[in-house]
Amino acid sequence: SSGINAEYGGHISYSTKRRLKKLLTKFYPTVKLNVVFTRGFRLSNMFAYKDRLPLSCRSSVVYYTQCAKCGPSAAYVGKTKNTLHERFYSSSGHLHPSSKNSALLGHLDSTRDPECEFIFRDIKILDTAKHDYKLRYVESIILKYEKQNLNTQERSIPLNVV
Secondary structure (H helix, E strand, O other): OOEEEOOOOHHHHHHHHHHHHHHHHOOOOOOOEEEEEEEEOOOOOOOOOOOOOOOOOOOOEEEEEEEOEEEEEEEEEEEEEHHHHHHOOOOOOOOOOOOOOOOOHHHHHHHHHOOOOHHHOEEEEEEEEOOOOHHHHHHHHHHOOOOOOOOOOOOOOOOOOO
């Protein structure tokens, strides 16, 4: 048994399929031909199905950010159910001036270097999930195996790995 994929071209596709099978049976009677038609070119195949949300509107993500000057030596991994904009700029967000216990602001305060900054558009989304517990597991795994020096917590959820 052999098979081929052919682009569907309307009604002529079926007559071509019959002719191919007859021709193959005439010269190779023991071989069974299976022809599978696939969709051909469509304009819709050239475009994404959905528009991508801007970075600031993305929610339920595990993210990575690093200082523009210090690089990976001043990196942070976190998770949020809120939008990234809320996580970074709300009253308790990472970069809000009145935020207490922000590891990112702590880095900026400790270095006192005007070139140190966390650039919002450079945030990398590492993973997404519909449920918070999945975000917490992903964040915990990343924190365990990819130590970031700005993270003060070791994990988001206990990992009972043998």
